[in-house]
Amino acid sequence: MDEERTDTILEVNDVVMAFGGLTALINLNFQVRRGVIKAVIGPNGAGKTTLFNVITGTFPPTEGAIFFKGQSIEHLKAHEIARLGISRTFQTVELFTNMTVLENVMVGCHMRTKSSFIASGLRLSTVRRKEEHMREKAIGILKFIGLADKCNESADSLPLGERKVLEIGRALATEPTFVCLDEPAAGLNETETLAASNLIRRIKDQGVTVLLVEHDMRVVMDISDDIMVLNYGEKIAEGPPVEIQNNPRVIEAYLGGGEEYDA
Amino acid sequence: MLQIRKLPLIVFALLIVVFPWIARGVPAIANYPDLMVFAGIYCLITIGLSLLMGYAGQISLGQAAFFGIGAYVSAILTAKYGMNPWICMAIGMVAASIVAVLVGVPSLKLRGHYLAMATLAFGIIVFIIFNEEGEWTGGPDGLIGIPGLNLFGFQFNSVEKYYYLVWFFVFAVFLFTINIIQSRDGRALRAIHVSEAASSATGVNVSRYKIVVFVYSAILASLAGSLYAHYLNFINPSTFDLFFSIKLLIMIALGGMHDIWGAIIGAFLITFLSFEWLHFFEEFEIIVYGLILLVVTIFLPQGLAGIPHMIKNWLRR
Numbered sequence: 001m002d003e004e005r006t007d008t009i010l011e012v013n014d015v016v017m018a019f020g021g022l023t024a025l026i027n028l029n030f031q032v033r034r035g036v037i038k039a040v041i042g043p044n045g046a047g048k049t050t051l052f053n054v055i056t057g058t059f060p061p062t063e064g065a066i067f068f069k070g071q072s073i074e075h076l077k078a079h080e081i082a083r084l085g086i087s088r089t090f091q092t093v094e095l096f097t098n099m100t101v102l103e104n105v106m107v108g109c110h111m112r113t114k115s116s117f118i119a120s121g122l123r124l125s126t127v128r129r130k131e132e133h134m135r136e137k138a139i140g141i142l143k144f145i146g147l148a149d150k151c152n153e154s155a156d157s158l159p160l161g162e163r164k165v166l167e168i169g170r171a172l173a174t175e176p177t178f179v180c181l182d183e184p185a186a187g188l189n190e191t192e193t194l195a196a197s198n199l200i201r202r203i204k205d206q207g208v209t210v211l212l213v214e215h216d217m218r219v220v221m222d223i224s225d226d227i228m229v230l231n232y233g234e235k236i237a238e239g240p241p242v243e244i245q246n247n248p249r250v251i252e253a254y255l256g257g258g259e260e261y262d263a
Numbered sequence: 264m265l266q267i268r269k270l271p272l273i274v275f276a277l278l279i280v281v282f283p284w285i286a287r288g289v290p291a292i293a294n295y296p297d298l299m300v301f302a303g304i305y306c307l308i309t310i311g312l313s314l315l316m317g318y319a320g321q322i323s324l325g326q327a328a329f330f331g332i333g334a335y336v337s338a339i340l341t342a343k344y345g346m347n348p349w350i351c352m353a354i355g356m357v358a359a360s361i362v363a364v365l366v367g368v369p370s371l372k373l374r375g376h377y378l379a380m381a382t383l384a385f386g387i388i389v390f391i392i393f394n395e396e397g398e399w400t401g402g403p404d405g406l407i408g409i410p411g412l413n414l415f416g417f418q419f420n421s422v423e424k425y426y427y428l429v430w431f432f433v434f435a436v437f438l439f440t441i442n443i444i445q446s447r448d449g450r451a452l453r454a455i456h457v458s459e460a461a462s463s464a465t466g467v468n469v470s471r472y473k474i475v476v477f478v479y480s481a482i483l484a485s486l487a488g489s490l491y492a493h494y495l496n497f498i499n500p501s502t503f504d505l506f507f508s509i510k511l512l513i514m515i516a517l518g519g520m521h522d523i524w525g526a527i528i529g530a531f532l533i534t535f536l537s538f539e540w541l542h543f544f545e546e547f548e549i550i551v552y553g554l555i556l557l558v559v560t561i562f563l564p565q566g567l568a569g570i571p572h573m574i575k576n577w578l579r580r
């Protein structure tokens with residue numbers, strides 16, 4: 001038991017998220033073990049993105065607690081949570097379209113670098129050195145995700161597949177220990193999907209824990225260590241891929257068989 | 264990569280330095296150095312406004328108020344209390360930043376139209392205070408007897424001397440702002456412009472940056488106000504009305520908001536238009552400004568500074 005506790009990086013306790021009359025998350029409880037890829041699956045509108053928003057501080061949960069490395073984070077602001085080491089991507093890619101590929105990743109390096117507004121304005125030598133350091137770090141990340149040759153292109157000009165990858169790169173630049181990826185393979189072709197799976201595995205190999213929302217079941221079954229299934233804001237199943245694949249409740253939820261379930 | 268090139272900056276600095284000599288030799292433009300003093304003063308405001316609006320994407324319709332705060336703090340403390348103008352200038356900037364924090368903390372939570380309305384209301388309130396607090400501000404008649412500036416016994420008592428003083432400030436501020444834009448702070452501001460959600464998820468303290476850039480723009484406007492008061496030696500509230508805030512917006516829209524050079528170009532053009540080239544329009548002047556804004560937003564959304572970029576894109580096609 002003690003062993004398991006220290007092994008948990010994220011713990012979600014009785015989380016409720018209500019938007020007016022609609023309850024998007026209902027008494028949700030789960031844990032994520034350090035160093036795994038945990039997938040969250042479920043039909044459209046199940047509450048997956050809402051869960052990410054609650055974990056990363058886009059808005060606080062209506063009720064419940066979230067612990068990251070033992071610290072309660074549900075009341076923190078998004079940038080404070082990012083500072084603790086949780087990073088994310090967005091279902092609808094949210095790149096900084098007014099910047100180059102490199103600059104996007106450099107914004108990711110922002111918070112791990114300190115400099116005052118005045119020091120920046122005077123361009124002190126320390127500022128110049130940090131800028132150089134950020135650039136090198138960003139280039140390293142671009143190499144890791146395979147976009148180094150697109151460095152100076154506008155982020156806006158990339159095809160969707162590369163935009164998604166770039167967003168992952170920006171998230172990695174914050175030096176996270178935990179990343180939430182919201183449908184990284186949506187809209188990608190076969191090759192791109194394979195590359196994305198590979199990238200996520202390599203992120204895990206770096207010791208980063210991954211929480212993955214994804215509709216592409218091949219990706220999910222292929223790379224996850226653990227899967228949680230949401231339906232209408234409730235957890236209906238949780239376990240290793242083989243178990244989930246054969247779980248009748250999961251199959252029903254995915255077939256949209258509400259009637260069958262009632263019968 | 265956002266790189267602001269050095270060569271145009273050097274050329275521009277040289278032009279500014281030699282311009283008064285040229286003007287001396289050409290009677291037709293003999294009064295231009297005087298106009299350039301005003302253009303420089305407006306540049307100080309538009310540089311801050313460009314960082315706030317063009318880069319960080321936050322609108323302010325209340326910049327005239329900060330301009331006025333600088334002018335009135337300097338005017339009241341020097342003309343009524345005989346304090347050292349440089350110290351008053353600093354006090355003005357501190358006062359403007361305090362007001363900016365008080366106004367900014369609640370308003371910058373708002374977005375788009377709401378932020379515009381909040382800053383608009385702020386500008387109107389300050390304008391009313393300038394008019395009504397007659398005991399301090401002299402009411403609608405304004406304040407006279409504001410002393411000129413001197414430094415270690417050197418009097419800035421001619422147009423040319425004041426021209427160099429103002430443009431010294433403009434260049435200092437311009438360089439400082441260019442450095443900001445090319446730093447991590449500049450990237451954070453541009454990031455906020457596009458997506459607050461992505462910025463904060465990436466660890467950028469969005470509300471802090473919004474306040475910082477708002478305060479910075481307020482400080483620059485206040486500095487401009489102090490320089491204005493000491494140049495004219497008198498001020499009255501009408502300078503700091505809503506129309507002036509809008510004129511500032513027209514300056515950066517015309518020059519181009521997404522490029523810091525736009526702030527300079529816009530301030531120049533509008534200054535010369537309003538003081539020199541639009542005289543014969545008289546009260547119809549405001550219509551001309553409306554037309555400028557209309558034409559710019561429809562045909563030149565990137566402003567004049569965006570024209571090279573537009574041409575480049577055209578050629579690529």
Ligand SMILES: Nc1ncnc2c1ncn2[C@@H]1O[C@H](COP(=O)(O)OP(=O)(O)OP(=O)(O)O)[C@@H](O)[C@H]1O
Pocket residue numbers: 019022024042043044045046047048049050051091
């Ligand atoms: N900010 C919000 N305000 C109001 N309702 C919301 C908000 N965000 C999500 N919802 C609602 O909460 C429910 C869950 O939405 P969510 O986006 O979390 O689903 P999802 O599982 O990510 O679905 P998808 O697979 O389509 O991305 C939906 O009914 C949605 O309309």
Ligand SMILES: [Mg+2]
Pocket residue numbers: 048049050091
């Ligand atoms: Mg979703």
